[in-house]
Amino acid sequence: MKSGFINGINIYTPESRIELIEYAIFNRKILVAVNAEKILHATSKSRSIINKNVGYPDGMGAVWSLRKKGYKNVMKIPGCELWLDIIKHYHSSKTFYLVGGEKEVIEATVMKLKKEYKGIEILNYRNGFLRNNNEKEKLIKDIIEKRPDVVFVAMGSPLQELLMVEMQKKHQATYQGLGGSFDVYTGYVHRAPKWWVRNSLEWCHRLLSQPLRIKKQIHLIRFFILLRFNKF
Template identity: 30%
Template structure:
């Protein structure tokens, strides 16, 4: 564990397999505090991203530079627990929705980037009903021609939103957020498949799977083609056990 100064956001940086992760009493309060401090990038870390970051130094550098790294997966929570660090899992989809709700209540300027055109269209319809006060200043799907991205990015930067939620998939959303947010205020957060769930096109895993740490199995049943991705989970567990990261 690598402690750093605990500031007003009650945030302490630890490490799992050398990859940084922040421990907070309340990740939502930490995110709001980060916005008050001028903004920054939020990364949601799970076992798969941890292992990918160990192999990909560029991804590792992006996570290292992030201002708030949230324990999104049960695996990283378990690994922290072996170090004597007790923390609750903080699903990124829940944090992102809490930020959207807060944004609607406080007049934040919000941008949404990513997912398919159909998902984005359905999402905007739902948000207009669920969060009618949301000040949405930018909404573009992720299926753009390469030549269109520079203009979209320039327009987004000119808007200087308070909250940018990016659904371009891991690690593209992390790399893109890191490159675009430089010199800008606001919170930038990768949200993976959250737009699919919020649009109603996909169902989130039931709560009982989260309690039993079986969300990965639910997703695998829904999308069997993802099976190769889940081979990383036993490798993660074995690597944590082999390295013997325990309370010092």
């Protein structure tokens, strides 16, 4: 599977989602979504985590960066869709463990998954608020005992990546960080309408519906300037 480096981050450019999924499943890797923010604010630690695992182009910033480097057929792979692709292909043959979201969100997620994917084996789940080190160690111990094939962690970056690295050291499995995907899946948060998604304007829709996000997304201006002048 091909990949390219952007600001020291190795980003895979699969020909299809299933190619990416099968690679991560077979090699028991952590799937890390890469977007403009992760590229712009990359550190030696974040680069190390991504480059030892599987970074994929979750945002258009990553897609545009790769295309500018000559990777013409790069596709955007939204993490909020990828985890459901994994379940769709493996719900009858793999076991799962879910971490993340508020208590009511994770419970609604599990209920909906069991309804939509008959026979899915979810070994355990818990919310994404680890209040202290004891709770984290208890979670990792349970992961070791249950031995799931796939673990989804929806806590936001960089917390979810750091936790997945710890888990991976204790139990080899396929992991994916999901951010707020459980909220989207259960309808607690609504994703942008299909037209915005199809035209790569999902970020713009979020900004229009949540103006306060401008403080977080202002970095995109700097990202595009650096990209325009080949600084990555």
